[in-house]
Amino acid sequence: MIALVLAMVWTRRGQAITLALLTMFGVAAAVAAPAYLRAADRAVADEQVSTADAGSRSLTLIARQHDPRPGKANPDAVKADVKLTETGSSLAGIPGFDYVYAAEYATLGIEPTDKIRTRFVYRQDVCAHLRMIAGRCVLGESDIMIGPETAARAKLTPGSTLTLTYAFYNSDPAVAAFIPDGAPKRFLITGIYEPGDPADAYWGRHNYFGPDTGGRAGEPAFVTYASVGAMDHGAIELSLDGGAAPGALTVDRLPAVREGLARVQARATALGAGIEVDTGIPALLARIDDERSAAHRIVPVLAVCLVLLACLTIFLAVGYGTEGRRPELAVVALRGARWGQRWWLATGENLVAILLGTGLGCVAGQLLVDAFAAWRFPGLGADPGPAALRWAPFAAAAAVVTALLAERRQLGRPVAELLRRVPPAQRAASAIAAEAVVVLLAAVAVFQLFVSDGGLDGVGTLATGLVLVAAALIAARLLLPWATVFARRQLRDGRLAAAVAAFQLSRRPGGTRLFALLTASVAVVGYATCAVDVGARGREVQAGLGTGAARVVAVGPLSRQGLLAAVRGVDPSGTFAMAAVRLPATKGQPPVLAVDTAGLDSVAAWGGHPPDLRALRPATGEPVILRGSRLSLDMTSTGLTVGKPLLATVVLAPVGGPADSTVELGELRPGRHAYAFAAAACASGCRLKALQIGGRQGSLDLTGQITVHAMTGVSPGLFASASGWRVTVGGRLSAGGAGLQVAVTSLNGISSGLFVQPADVPLPLPVAVAGDVAQPSVPGFDGRALPVAAVARIPAVPGLGLPAVLADLDYADRAATDSMPVSSAQVWLSSSAPADVLDRLRGRGLVVISDTGAGQVRARLDRQGPALALWFYVIVAGLAVALAAGALILAAAVDRGRRVEDLTALRGQGLARVAVRRATLWTYPVLVGAAVVAGMAIALLGWWLTGWALPLAGLDPPALPLPSFPRVWTLAVAGGGVFVVLAGVAVLAGRRTLRAVR
Structure with a gap:
């Protein structure tokens, strides 16, 4: 019996090879999905590790030692200090990490100020x-x-000597300086250095070369361990840094890293409060896990589609093949073969082909992923292993069950029906019932997807595949009967070629199934196109609008006006550079971006035409400028409460930066006095930000009236009217002939006191809003509520997305009352920025911390989990087209004999050769064209129902207006490509049939 089955396979080896190839595609999809995910996991981990900063790839154990000198500290505290030199080996427990000891403390002696x-x-x-x-x-x-900058500032060279003294920081606001506390030590400068790679994990999380005190770049003084101990010093910070060696954070080693990190943290906890663990590794591992999870949710969706499509193809192929063998099955039955023998003879041929296809699919799926990984992930590999085969048995079993279901109909028929040349039509009720089951399953899967809020697990994974297959079955059921109507009309009109072709499609029992398969295949391609197009455009939005500009340069702390002056000095016209600062964000409030609005049109990335935002900077009065290296405020104080003095402070902003200043004038004295102070930074002019009036901490029921008569360099006329000034809660303004009068009404509960400011900016501050922003105020630079008024609505704020608020930086700064430098200062650059723009910024005194380009962000996004997962969709689309092409070839091969007989008979009855040619060559191409149109429509339907659940922008997408629907032209291009391929296959198959017609 086995020999007979093998002989049958050999006799119909074309059909057997086709069925084996179709099975191979289905099994290959089941193997390729986990194999591809394995390769993607390795690529995701490699990308995250390679782009992570040193702090995210290292672990720092910090042990702060108390002052060991007699009489300087508690002996018990010194005794309790953790000695890293003794316990460090027990903490170095993460495999694959290199460990480095370090020690440091602060010293004075090089810089001219404490x-x-x-x-x-x-x-x-x-x-x-x-x-x-x-x-x-x-x-x-x-x-x-x-370092070189330190050497240049202090005019030091190798061979020079210097003296350093240990120091500690006194945080008392009245002092706020480093205090020397030790015997000086003399050192010989042996060299001037620069770091080899500041981003190397070797440097840990100490930020040695980042911005340092005094607005300068960090340049530690490096010494030997003997120097640390020999110098008279107090408290010292010891550290043990573990940096990931190459290959330590590959995806295979992540579980061991997690376990090692947990052991280190447990050991540090056991040692008590004397040691701290500072690491960014958990955040890095979380990012890797999120990227992997996103890929693991995306890939199976179309992998399941392809397996379902392969099963549908196998059903069609086996059904076609069994119909062609109906006379053979009838002869076997007539010869009295037992039921088991009949089943074996009917199914054995297909089972052998499916078994062969399963083996080929296991190999082909892994080889396909290996080749793709070598192209897309060079140097990483796909890491083949038996784990990739875990779904292959299920795909093979599905293929076997599908084949048996396809053969069951013919095996259950009477011999008389099997001997008929034209097979009886399938009972519509049973076919509709089977299709209704598929539609019901699709509805349940989509409902589950909505109920689970896009949970792509369990039934949710099947939703897309079931929707596409169910819709294809419905389309075939509704559209193909119209072929009969079309054929009759063509026959009445005398168009014989079209009538013959249409009858060929409508009267063949497998025509409906073939159309459904082709439609489902095109739908899979269309769905893959939707995902790839929406994902690519989403990454473009993230890289452009999400970054804010073509390049975003982060700079060290400085004043807002200093940032504006420096950037305007580099680009006075605002054509390629723009200052930008993010205001402090608080919970429940939308983020706020303040920029130099003069450069919004030419510098910011809007993702389209820039909106008209001129209303953000309406015309206002001129700021109040004080000029002179020594300034004075002439004021009269009356009505003061005895024992409860009022304190005056003036906040100034030098017009060119780089730092604002707060000058305490002290207690206000009764009567008229001139309050003078030195202000070297104001020689070229300082803008008056605010005059602050307050009391001592805890003071209540403060009263008084202050009259401002004059300020150095300010026209007396400015104080003659209260309209040019504003005051915060706790005060009241008026004006008289003597000057501006400030009445202190009540400062109870107002710890910061009241502020008198020039009314040189509009309040509420005009802003542009994106998204749902209804708050009447936002946190200002000084932490106080800043009233805002929306004068424009925009789709999104560059760099922030939505909901968010956009304001003018100059106006927002002038509305603030603080003198603190901003730590989130940025310079946005357009693509037209000159090549030496960073040098120009440094020349203006800015300390460049980082330079992030939209192109860099896009490249990084293209290497992350969702983008990598979508490349699998490209593979699936190619396999879907191959399945459809195989089904066309098989259908043409099975129908060829009957079609040749029919067309030869019609030829003998006078049908023209031209009509025969047209009917033969264009039957299947027309079917393909209809399937492409229906399939693309079904793809859009499937995307609308299930595409929203794909995490194309990650599990935690950014707050940006990401696209959700594909562009029509991309679907048109994809559909045209599929039509060209399948129509070409159909024409080639038709030519072979045409050559056999006599």
């Missing part, structure tokens, strides 16, 4: 990670290395 300290640092093996610009590395106890 406001700026020098970091005095020992770091193990530091010489191997520095480039010596001049001199050599440190060797002895009295050797020291400094």
Whole structure:
């Protein structure tokens, strides 16, 4: 019996090979999905690790040691200190990490002011990670290395000597300086260094080379460990840094890293409060997990579609093949073969082909992923393994069950029906019932998807595949009967070629199934096109609108006016550079971006035509400018409460930056007095931000009236009217002949006091809003509520998305009353920025921290989980087209004999050769054309129902107006490509049939 089955396979080897190939496609999809996910996991981990900063790839254990000197600290506290040199080995528990010891404290002696300290640092093996610009590395106890900027400021060279003294920081607002506390020590400068790679994990999370005190770049003084101990010092910070070695954070080693990190944290907890664990590794691992989860949700959706499509194809192929063997099955039955033998002879041929296709699919799926990974993920590999085969048995079983269902109909028929040349029509009721079951399953899956809020697990994974297949079955049921109507009309009109072709499609029992298969295949391609197009455009929005501009340069802390002056000095016309600052965000409030609105049109990335935002900067009065290196305020104070003095403070902003200043005038004295103070930074002019009137902490029921007569460099006429000024809660303004009068009404519950400001900006501040923003105020730069009024609505705020608020930086700063530098200062650059723009910014005193380009962001997004997962959709689309092409070839091969007989007979009855040619060549291409149109429509329907659940922008998408629907032209291009391929296959198959017609 086996020999007979094998002989049958060989005799009809074309059909057997086709069925094996179709099975191979289905099994290959089941193998390729987990194999591709494995390769994508490796690529995701590699991308996240390669783009992470040093702090995210390292672990820092910090042990702060108390002052060990006699009489300086509690002996019990010193005894309780954790000695990393003794316990560090027990904490170095993460495999694959390299560990480095370090120690540091603050010193004075290089900088000319006690406001700026020098970091005095020992770091193990530091010489191997520095480039010596001049001199050599440190060797002895009295050797020291400094950075080039420090050397230039202090005019030091190798061979020079300097004296350093240990210092600690006194945070008392009245002091706010480093206090020397030790015996000075003399050092010899052995070299001038620069870091080899500041982003190397070796440097840990210490931010050695980031912005430092005094608005300068960080440049520690590196010494030997002997120097640290030899110098008279107090409290010291010891640290043990573990940096990930190459290959330590691959996807295979992440579980071991998690376990090691947990052990380190448990050990540190057991040691008590004397040690801290500072690491960004958990956040890095969380990002990797999120990217992997997004990919694992996206890939199976179309993998299931392809398996369902393969089963439908196998059903069609086996059904076609069994119909062609109906006379053979009748002869077997007439010869008295038992039921089991009949089943074996009928199914054995297909089972052998399916078994062969299963083996080929297991190999082909992995090879396909290997080849794709070598192209898309060079150097990483696909890591083939048996885990990729876990779904192959299920796909093979589905293929077997599908084949048996397709053969059951013919095996259950009487011999008389099997001997008929034209098979009887299938009972419509049973076919509709089967299709109704598929439609019901699709409805249940979609309902489950909505109920679970897009949960792509369980039934939700099947939703897309069931929707596409169910819609294809419905389309075939509704559209193909019209072929009969069309054929009759063509026959009445004498168009014989079209009539013959239409009858061929409508009267063949497998025509409906073939059309459904082609439609479903095109729908899978269309759905993949939707996902790829929406995902790519979403990443474009994230890279452009999400970044804010072509390049975003983060700079060190400085004043807002200093930032504006520096950027305007580089680009006075605002054509390629724009200052930008994010205001402090609070919970429940929309984020606020303040920019130099003059550059919004030419610099900001809007993703389209920039809106008209000129209303953000209406015409206002001129700011109040004080000029002189020594300034004075002439004021009269009356009505003061005895024992409850009022304190006056003036907040000034130098017109060119880089730092605002707060000058305390002290207690207001009864009567008229001139309150003078030194203001070297105001020689070129300082803008008056605010005059602050307050009391001492805890004071209540303060009263008084202050009259401002004059300020240095300010026209007396400005104080003659209260209309040019405003006051905050707690005060009341009026004006008289003597000057501006400020009445203190009540400062109870107002810890910051009241502020008198020039009314040189409109309040509420005009802003543009995106999204649902209904708040009447937002947190200002000074932390106080800043009233705002929406004068424009925009789709999204560049760099923030929605909901968000956009304001003018100059106006927002002038409305603030603080003098604090901003730590979130940025310079946005357009694509037309000159190549040396960073040097120009540095020349204006800005400290460049980072330079992020929209192109870099786009490239990074293209290497993340969702983008990598969508490449699998490209593979699935190609396999879907191959399945459809295989089904066309099989249908043409099975129908060829009957069609040749029919057309030969019609030819003998006088049908013209031209009509035969047209009927033969264009039957299936017309079917393909209809399937392409229906399939693309079904793809849009499927995308509307299920596409929203795909995490194309990650599990936590950014608050940006991301596209949700594909562009029509992309679907048109994809549909045209599918039509060209399938129509070409159909024409080639028709030519072979035409050559056989006599």
